Amino acid sequence: MKILLVDDHNLFAEGLKTLLCDFDPAPEVILCPSCEQALDTPDLAAVDLVLLDYYLSGVSGIEALRSLRAACVNSLIAVVSALEDPEVIHDLIEAGAAGFIPKTTTYASLSSALRTVLSGTIYLPPALLAIQDNNKSTNAPSGLNLLSPRQREVLDQVVMGKPNKVIASNLGISENTVKAHVSASFRLLQVKNRTEAVFAAAKLQNSRIEASV
Template identity: 35%
Template sequence: MTCTLLLVDDHSLIRAGVRALVSDIPGYAVIGEANDGSQVPELVMQLDPDIVLLDISMRSTSGLDALSRLRALGCRCKVLILSMHTDPELIMQALESGAHGYLLKDTTATELEQALAALRGNERYLSPAIAHTVINQALLRAQSSKPEAVENHNLTARQLEILRLIVRGKSTREIAQGLGLSIKTVETHRSQIMKRLQIYDVAGLVLFAVREQIISLDD
């Protein structure tokens, strides 16, 4: 079954380039395009795409504003940010606004395929190139807000190991290969981690891992 995509970027050359890359990936198809965030809610309602590839900086309505509108509408589509911005605060804001993944525009075709596959499989994706940046920002937030510590997270040693890898931006396949586990086993652990922590987004997992000293900037 084909996974449908809505491509949103205010530069026609960028859209053309991404569309060409997607055309070479089996099982995916771009079914619509927009050049501004203001068009996103209506197009999503009309086309019902599986994934929205969304730029952040656009002329009129930003990608962050579009994210907020989609969340308010309760849209089921996944959103993959495709941006040149590496500002940690902006990345965290995008994740907290409902983005399911964040990918840099100078990415490779292989990484784009990995990100799309992750979102298609109901996973999150964070580009390895910015994973350290996100952890650093989460650490700064945790230090400034001084949130209450969780007394007992009840995670097993294996789940803690997998949580560290998730926070570092590793995909399910990469985790499985690195630990010598099946993809299904890793998916089960991931589901159990999120259920036990009651945290269902990358930003939240990063904040938790930093706050509980499960991961540090030296990892």
């Protein structure tokens, strides 16, 4: 596992790196204090996970995310920030983020969130999911159980922010087939776009965690 940690707050970045290196197996962690330096990382395409701070000098969080999303088409990108504005988080997801981890969370919750994203699973704060539930009632989690194995494969890559062309290449199918699976999956989930699908996937993950406790 190769992780790119993009954060210009040295104390937090070093602490997060230490936490990650305590995992078993320990991932390779590359620290970058800027988006520009991150984009110049050797063998950037081999990065499995990008942990991106929302506040970076010289570039907005959305711009940094879009640049890294374009450069790391097969990488999972999660934003780590002290900012917990629901509208901003929605915008980040719309721009290709596959998760959001608050810097204000407890050590135990941070560790759990990191393990979740390291497993390739969507993570969103439970408080944010609660707000989403209050704003819109959805049967998406149960709808996920109705998806075919191929639809689930496509959806997993959609919520990670991968474009249709990349999904088609990864799965060995045509872009038109990808589009058909996406449309069918969205109908079953009763969602209209990728952002709502990400929330549905995160909600299902949280319900599974709660059921296992």
